[in-house]
Amino acid sequence: MVERLRLLPARDKAALEYDKWRVHMRHMTEATMLNDIVRAQPSGHLAAVEAGLPVKMLRVVMRDYGFTLASLAGVIAVRRTLERRLDIGERFNVEESERLARLIRTLELAMEVFGDRARVREWLTGAKASFDGRSPLSLLRTEAGGRWVEERLLQLKYGVYS
Numbered sequence: 457m458v459e460r461l462r463l464l465p466a467r468d469k470a471a472l473e474y475d476k477w478r479v480h481m482r483h484m485t486e487a488t489m490l491n492d493i494v495r496a497q498p499s500g501h502l503a504a505v506e507a508g509l510p511v512k513m514l515r516v517v518m519r520d521y522g523f524t525l526a527s528l529a530g531v532i533a534v535r536r537t538l539e540r541r542l543d544i545g546e547r548f549n550v551e552e553s554e555r556l557a558r559l560i561r562t563l564e565l566a567m568e569v570f571g572d573r574a575r576v577r578e579w580l581t582g583a584k585a586s587f588d589g590r591s592p593l594s595l596l597r598t599e600a601g602g603r604w605v606e607e608r609l610l611q612l613k614y615g616v617y618s
Contacts, residue, residue, distance in 0.1 A: 490513065490517070493561070517559065531559060558599070
């Protein structure tokens with residue numbers, strides 16, 4: 457099998473990775489689903505995002521962390537789009553999947569720092585002087601903002617303050 461995989465063109469290898477990811481996603485629990493996005497190998501993460509993350513992941517984030525649709529609107533997509541996707545169970549597109557994956561990675565890191573979901577939500581939604589008066593959650597819409605939030609969380613985690 458390994459020898460056959462090496463002989464496949466790159467496009468076929470990506471398709472095979474995607475198929476393995478799809479089978480895996482069907483069989484995992486909701487909690488495992490979020491953890492797998494955070495801990496996925498780059499090829500698996502890419503395959504998941506390109507395939508479009510399932511709307512179920514957003515429901516899990518909202519339920520587990522107490523976020524409202526209004527608080528996540530603008531971070532992942534506009535509210536009407538989120539409502540439509542939730543209503544019909546439609547998968548997220550690539551850009552929305554990337555934003556949702558960024559949010560999930562940030563939530564995981566924040567849990568390591570704060571240890572409590574309520575504290576994570578409070579920290580993410582409150583305006584911070586270190587973010588020019590913006591909330592960390594609002595910064596997660598862009599990759600640059602996500603990096604800024606991640607950098608700050610790592611500073612808090614390791615006790616490095618500047």
